[in-house]
Amino acid sequence: MILKMAWKNIWRKKLRSSVVITSIVVGLVGGILYMGIMNGMMYQRIGSAIATEVSHIQIHNEKFLENEELKFSITNSTNIINKLEKNKAIRSVCSRIITTGMASTARTGSGVEIIGINPNKEKAVSNLYTKLIDSTSSYFNTKARLPILIGERLAKKLNAKRKSKIILTFQSASGELTGGAFKVVGIFRTQNSSFDEMKVFVRKADIAKLVDIPTETSHEIAIMLKNDELLKQEKENLKKEFKELTVSPWQETMPELGMMEESMNYMLYILMIIILLAIAFGIVNTMLMVVFERTKELGMLMCIGLSRKKVFSMILLETMFLSITGGIIGLTISVLLVNWLSVDGIDLSIVSEGLQVWGYDTIIYPDVEVSYYINTGLLVVALAILAAIYPARKAIKLKPVEAVRIDN
Amino acid sequence: MDSIIKITDLYKTYTESEIDVHAVNGINLNIEVGEFTAIVGPSGSGKTTLLNMLGGLDTITSGKIIVDHTDLSTLSASELIEYRMKHIGFVFQSYNLIPVLTALENVEFVMNLQGVPKIERIKRSIQLLTDVGLADRIDSRPAHLSGGQQQRVAVARALASKPRFILADEPTANLDSASTENLLDIMLNLNEKENATFIFSTHDQRVVNKAKRVITIEDGKIISDIKKQ
Numbered sequence: 001m002i003l004k005m006a007w008k009n010i011w012r013k014k015l016r017s018s019v020v021i022t023s024i025v026v027g028l029v030g031g032i033l034y035m036g037i038m039n040g041m042m043y044q045r046i047g048s049a050i051a052t053e054v055s056h057i058q059i060h061n062e063k064f065l066e067n068e069e070l071k072f073s074i075t076n077s078t079n080i081i082n083k084l085e086k087n088k089a090i091r092s093v094c095s096r097i098i099t100t101g102m103a104s105t106a107r108t109g110s111g112v113e114i115i116g117i118n119p120n121k122e123k124a125v126s127n128l129y130t131k132l133i134d135s136t137s138s139y140f141n142t143k144a145r146l147p148i149l150i151g152e153r154l155a156k157k158l159n160a161k162r163k164s165k166i167i168l169t170f171q172s173a174s175g176e177l178t179g180g181a182f183k184v185v186g187i188f189r190t191q192n193s194s195f196d197e198m199k200v201f202v203r204k205a206d207i208a209k210l211v212d213i214p215t216e217t218s219h220e221i222a223i224m225l226k227n228d229e230l231l232k233q234e235k236e237n238l239k240k241e242f243k244e245l246t247v248s249p250w251q252e253t254m255p256e257l258g259m260m261e262e263s264m265n266y267m268l269y270i271l272m273i274i275i276l277l278a279i280a281f282g283i284v285n286t287m288l289m290v291v292f293e294r295t296k297e298l299g300m301l302m303c304i305g306l307s308r309k310k311v312f313s314m315i316l317l318e319t320m321f322l323s324i325t326g327g328i329i330g331l332t333i334s335v336l337l338v339n340w341l342s343v344d345g346i347d348l349s350i351v352s353e354g355l356q357v358w359g360y361d362t363i364i365y366p367d368v369e370v371s372y373y374i375n376t377g378l379l380v381v382a383l384a385i386l387a388a389i390y391p392a393r394k395a396i397k398l399k400p401v402e403a404v405r406i407d408n
Numbered sequence: 409m410d411s412i413i414k415i416t417d418l419y420k421t422y423t424e425s426e427i428d429v430h431a432v433n434g435i436n437l438n439i440e441v442g443e444f445t446a447i448v449g450p451s452g453s454g455k456t457t458l459l460n461m462l463g464g465l466d467t468i469t470s471g472k473i474i475v476d477h478t479d480l481s482t483l484s485a486s487e488l489i490e491y492r493m494k495h496i497g498f499v500f501q502s503y504n505l506i507p508v509l510t511a512l513e514n515v516e517f518v519m520n521l522q523g524v525p526k527i528e529r530i531k532r533s534i535q536l537l538t539d540v541g542l543a544d545r546i547d548s549r550p551a552h553l554s555g556g557q558q559q560r561v562a563v564a565r566a567l568a569s570k571p572r573f574i575l576a577d578e579p580t581a582n583l584d585s586a587s588t589e590n591l592l593d594i595m596l597n598l599n600e601k602e603n604a605t606f607i608f609s610t611h612d613q614r615v616v617n618k619a620k621r622v623i624t625i626e627d628g629k630i631i632s633d634i635k636k637q
Contacts, residue, residue, distance in 0.1 A: 001513070001516075001517065001520045001521075005506065005508055005509065008508035008509075009508055012507070012508060296502075296504070297504070297506070297507070300498075300500065300504040301506070302489065303463070303465060303492065303498050303500075304492065304493065304498050304517070304518055304565075305489055305490070305492045305493020305494070305518055305521050306489075306493075306521065307486065307489050307490070308485075308486070308489070310521075400465055401460050401465035401466050404465075404500065404504065
């Protein structure tokens, strides 16, 4: 009977209850959608960073990351790659020569990181070959003597086009200034415009010859695992196996993304708690009004024998019904909206420049984990209980004989 | 006859602006099973305070109210709630039905609190609503009933749990003449049929005329106690 009364009571003031329920729905949908967008942006950024820029794991000479000098190379990289290729957790491996230098055209110059790759092996690790923007671009499928791939932003800066000649100058292994005239065979555009401005890709054999180091020398071994879940275990395994080298998972290569992944969930839960707390104050206010308006009725109920415990339960149930109704509607709308948007995406091309500087896609596909919906649902229940306590205490403190005389 | 309520040297004193006001000032009274008693007196005479103390709604300053060998002053707040639920039926001046429940559910309510099985409580609720002439309105909410009909539901609710006595505070104050006559006839009928004990506080001469015992209070004291034959 108390359950039935509580449910009927919340519909006595339909407009007021609807406003409370709507506020919960709007808060939940807003919070969850924001969470989905932030998660979507983050996962897309991490995904593209792994696929294009850093792969799952990189191996370097332990001094290379502190000082990117040619001499800090992985000397026995061929053996290491052979070992890695036999590892069942690893999907693909490639090695790179890395040096820094200056890329110049007749018009201007820019500092760049020159990455020497084996195009065929690189394809299995990095999806850079899918990022070429010009239909005439080729991924080193050319007879040009010194081909080079450059980013769209660098191309604009250097005023370079396909087939343009770019002079790369850099230090050789012996410390002498050297260089070569490279021909642009392709221009790429990734989600990260800084990457597009800073990195140029050449054939490993070409750069090895120019800097005068053996072709099998590498500064970086990039590893793609069969799936993301293997990373934690495989990182540990490789660290044990190659103690003299630095084994870095993507979280260490791009610490800002690692930190973002770690802290994002906490931040989003804090945001949701703040939203729900704001709603809770609205619910407390509404339930206080309910108690004040129904003082006479509550007094009568206590007169005819409804215990204080049951009065408390009734107010608690009314608050929970209001909150849970809002919660169910809010979560349902959120699931539908997030699922719909996760297919079609949200087009943020209006702010594309700002997003690309930080490496984010302009189409965001919201991503919300099931556990977040469940935890948000539990938070709504906790919120309802918290919001009910004060009004319910007010109700049970009423003196029946006085309450029943009040004219509401 | 058996005495159901025994009041001895009952006092209720309020302090207003540092002056003691004796709302009930030394009342001694016995009420017997099956009485149909009206407590009358001018406003402020203490009749509502007396009723509240009988109902365990107000504390006693001194004296005793013994109901069926139970001294009300010894009961805690939660025991008083249980005492009211089990032993007293209430009829209020402004009906005070539960607006979200139907007439039937309102009558059922206290029996539900007492844990009476559903079939039994529905049977008794329908019987009582038939007795008060509302058999055709059992599914109506209070808002769809007239004042007189609501008060009849309230009387049915008060009797539903077979209480030891029914306290009615100015039950006819908001009713027109026809509804008052009708309600009084119903209550008298139930008083006889169920041997229910009714105690009213009232100003209404029509209630006084129908009452079998009339106790007049002034300044918190009984000034007359007339039992009609």
